[in-house]
Amino acid sequence: MDIGAAKMIGAGLAVVALLGVGIGIGNIFATLISAIARNPEAKKDVFGVAMLGFALTEAVALFALLISFLILFN
Amino acid sequence: MHSPLHQFEIEKIFNFSIAGVDLPFTNSALYMLLSVLAVALLVFSSGRSIEKPGVIQVFAEKIFGFIQSLVEENIGQTGQKYIPLVFSLFTFILFGNLFGMIPYAYTFTSQIILTFALALVVFVLITLIGFIKHGFHFFSYFLPPGAPIFMAPLLIVIEIISFLSRPISLSIRLFANMMAGHTMLKVFSMFTISLGVFGFSTIIATSVLIGFEFMIAFLQAYVFSVLTCLYLRDVIELH
Amino acid sequence: MSDLKQRIKVAQQKPNKVKNDPKTQPSFGFLRISIDLVSSMAVGIGIGFFIDEYFDTKPIAMIVGFFLGSISGFLSIYRLNQQMKKS
Numbered sequence: 001m002d003i004g005a006a007k008m009i010g011a012g013l014a015v016v017a018l019l020g021v022g023i024g025i026g027n028i029f030a031t032l033i034s035a036i037a038r039n040p041e042a043k044k045d046v047f048g049v050a051m052l053g054f055a056l057t058e059a060v061a062l063f064a065l066l067i068s069f070l071i072l073f074n
Numbered sequence: 075m076h077s078p079l080h081q082f083e084i085e086k087i088f089n090f091s092i093a094g095v096d097l098p099f100t101n102s103a104l105y106m107l108l109s110v111l112a113v114a115l116l117v118f119s120s121g122r123s124i125e126k127p128g129v130i131q132v133f134a135e136k137i138f139g140f141i142q143s144l145v146e147e148n149i150g151q152t153g154q155k156y157i158p159l160v161f162s163l164f165t166f167i168l169f170g171n172l173f174g175m176i177p178y179a180y181t182f183t184s185q186i187i188l189t190f191a192l193a194l195v196v197f198v199l200i201t202l203i204g205f206i207k208h209g210f211h212f213f214s215y216f217l218p219p220g221a222p223i224f225m226a227p228l229l230i231v232i233e234i235i236s237f238l239s240r241p242i243s244l245s246i247r248l249f250a251n252m253m254a255g256h257t258m259l260k261v262f263s264m265f266t267i268s269l270g271v272f273g274f275s276t277i278i279a280t281s282v283l284i285g286f287e288f289m290i291a292f293l294q295a296y297v298f299s300v301l302t303c304l305y306l307r308d309v310i311e312l313h
Numbered sequence: 314m315s316d317l318k319q320r321i322k323v324a325q326q327k328p329n330k331v332k333n334d335p336k337t338q339p340s341f342g343f344l345r346i347s348i349d350l351v352s353s354m355a356v357g358i359g360i361g362f363f364i365d366e367y368f369d370t371k372p373i374a375m376i377v378g379f380f381l382g383s384i385s386g387f388l389s390i391y392r393l394n395q396q397m398k399k400s
Contacts, residue, residue, distance in 0.1 A: 048397040052390070055346035062351040065250075124317070228381075235357050236385040243345065243352035250348075297344050 011071045017064035024057040078260035101180045109169040148303035164299040171291030184253040193244035196302050204309035215312055251294050255287045350386035357382020
């Protein structure tokens with residue numbers, strides 16, 4: 001196979017990690033909404049932790065993006 | 075049909091060279107010039123008249139008040155002299171993002187070299203301010219207070235890495251947000267043609283996304299200036 | 314006009330109103346946290362890579378740089394979390 005084509009396929013496969021990231025972010029916000037709905041007073045405490053989890057999940061997406069860029073432009 | 079990444083290509087408008095060095099005037103430079111002109115218009119129209127302020131004057135003074143409260147909240151009263159810096163950074167990035175939202179226009183903040191240059195300005199500036207304000211005492215910034223002394227070599231290396239990662243994280247945040255947003259808009263609008271009759275659903279989605287992009291354009295300029303303020307406070311106060 | 318000057322003078326004599334402590338501003342922490350993590354890791358790996366190129370010690374400095382960079386990324390997350398808790 002041509003090395004350029006293999007690189008493009010590899011870069012495409014590397015961002016499949018976004019599947020898990022999408023599920024994770026959806027999960028976090030679903031849980032956040034239900035937690036706030038159950039106990040609206042806890043909003044302030046829960047929100048910070050949820051944002052932390054959101055950021056950590058997003059970091060996985062950025063890692064996948066970084067790897068795919070490394071594969072493409074190396 | 076053009077690819078979604080076609081909008082980020084730099085085109086020469088006219089060629090220009092000084093002493094053999096090629097300095098073409100590109101579409102990126104055109105929009106930068108427009109943005110600088112808009113900032114200059116804001117600056118010159120502010121403070122014109124007290125009795126009858128015009129529309130642009132009110133707008134400029136609103137932005138100025140916003141930046142002033144931002145600087146005072148994040149740096150404190152000593153940060154008054156950094157207001158011009160933060161104001162020009164904020165308005166330059168904001169107008170760059172907003173001009174990019176005009177159809178067929180070019181978004182210069184989607185070029186990593188430009189955002190990296192802006193972040194490098196901030197980085198060099200905070201290092202210089204740290205040295206001017208504290209002299210060689212500035213190096214104590216890299217040792218957190220209350221740390222055990224045998225951990226010092228490890229902690230100093232970690233702090234230096236986190237200090238050096240600042241311009242990279244600043245530039246990549248702005249670049250990635252603008253580029254991802256504009257590519258997403260293009261991809262969604264390409265779906266409109268390929269879906270045929272059901273294209274109206276993507277038209278609705280695209281119009282929602284355009285509003286979202288305007289929010290991102292403002293928010294990224296805001297985050298850039300907030301982080302500039304936070305970094306300035308870090309080197310001014312030294313813990 | 315003189316009225317305005319007097320008002321400016323009065324406003325200047327007023328003590329500056331005390332803002333809340335700047336250390337406890339949340340300031341959109343969640344927008345910066347993920348990129349901070351990635352970029353400090355990338356800087357650590359990059360420094361390690363250049364040390365490897367210079368001293369010809371191929372994988373060692375890069376691995377050490379990876380660990381130091383990830384520690385520094387997680388440290389920045391920890392600090393932001395402490396700030397968020399305070400506010």
